[in-house]
Amino acid sequence: MGTFNTNGVKSKKYGGSYPVWLTINQKERSGGTLEYLPPIGTIIRSGSLVSIDGAGGKAKIIETFEVAENVTATDTTVKVQAYASHPKPTNGTNLMKSPTTVGTTGTGVAVAGVALDSANGVVTFTIAANAFGTLAKGDILVKASKAGTGAKIYAVPSGLTENDVWVEEGDQYATVASVFHGEIMEDRIQPIPDCIKEVLPQIKFQKGI
Incomplete structure (x- = not known):
């Protein structure tokens, strides 16, 4: 079972979570509070990348997305996988190609026109032509610090979330626990x-588990 670390004027219980952890050995002390509360209905899955700036500090979630089809330099639509375990992009999010190191800069691209294509199991969004250059199926896009040149990964992860977090009407803030030492089923979480x-x-x- 997951724990649902939200606090507000009412509470609600949900069904079982999607297990991803095989072992949990160590967690960051005190966890953290999300820097902002996502929209009602958002589920932050266990195994999400998170950066916490100190015991009980602010927690930043770093979303990543797996490219579902090749993208040429002239394409203006990108498709990413819409697996239940993956986050979904939102309009205005800045994304960049996954860099070779967490400190490497790249070009951030603000996405728009986000739409779920349930029939094909993908989420589509629009970009300017050549915004990413070219992308290959299986490439990973990661949340970026800004749009334009000189962008970096939004935050350097310090761990992965231990539990699911559900956001519901009436919630005022949400907390997460961050695991930095353990064993996780990679096929069940966002692309890393x-x-x-x-x-x-x-x-x-x-x-493969």
Whole structure:
């Protein structure tokens, strides 16, 4: 079962969560409070990348997305996978190609026209032609610090969330627990770029389980 770390004027219980952790050895002390409360109905899945700036501090969620189809330099539509375990992009989010290291800069692109294509299991969004250059199926896009040149990954992750967080009407804030030492089923969480795995050396990512 997940814990639903939201606080507001009412509470509600939900069904079982989608298990992703095999073992949890160490968590960041005190966890953190989300820097802003997402829209009502949002589910932040366990195993989401998170950066907490100190015990009980602000928690930033770093969304990543797996490209579902090749994108040419002239294309103005991008498709990303819409798996239940993956976050969904929102209009105005800045994204960039996953860099080679977490400190490498790139070009941030603000997405628009986000739409769910349930029949094909993808989310589509629009960009300016050549905004990303070219993309290959399976490439990973990551939330960026800004649009334009000189963008970096939105925040350097310090761990992955332990539990699901559900946002409902009446919630005023939400907290997360961050695991930095453990074993997780990689096929059940958002895509994790190699550059991020390098800064989470005590997380063992297991595939095919």
